[in-house]
Amino acid sequence: MNMTFAVIKTGGKQYKVAANDVIKIEKLEAEAGDVVTFDQVLMVGDTIGAPLVEGALVAGELVETKKSKTVIIFKKRRRHNSRRRNGHRQLLSTVRITEILTGGAKPAAKAAAKAEKAPAKKAEAKAEAKAEPKAKAAKAASAPAAEFKDDLKLIGGVGPALEKKLHDAGVTSLKQIADWTAEDVAKFDEVLNFKGRIEREEWIAQAKDLVAGKGPRAKADKE
Incomplete structure (x- = not known):
């Protein structure tokens, strides 16, 4: 079976991808370096899903997430002297495709290891963020009071x-x-x-x- 490419669906859009392809998609809840997987695979090579290809999976690595270029939205109402101009910047995630898998196969061991570490890193970051305000409060409480100047x-x-x-x-x-x-x-x-x-x-x-x-x-x- 030809597995040189696959068609996946994410963020309400479809993308044709192959190994080492770099795509920009709607923001993913992941961090740079994390392994991301797409299970909505509509097509793998010559195999067309109904609607999805059973057991197919596409894996990739999140490169970065940042805002795209500003899109200008201009609205004008004729004969009403009404004009409205707005700008919008969409958050997009850049993903490098690493594997196209079929038959229920899982991502490579290295990728799987990264995927397991990701939740731990997120939990650690949340714990640090939660502890930081308490540390600042304790530091402020222990700081000596400002010297009073009678002026x-x-x-x-x-x-x-x-x-x-x-x-x-x-x-x-x-x-x-x-x-x-x-x-x-x-x-x-x-x-x-x-x-x-x-x-x-x-x-x-x-x-x-x-x-x-x-x-x-x-x-x-x-x-």
């Missing part, structure tokens, strides 16, 4: 000019602002003529975050 200019909106006004009013520490009460806010708002700025820019919340070791918000001296 009024770390509050968003406070620059050298406002800092001097606050110092003159007896306010020299972020911890002081973090402990302000509503009465304190009203007092300094009036004394320094801030016109509601303290509440508007959330100075107390900013000061509490800074004392807790969080980073400063964006600063811009509006004076």
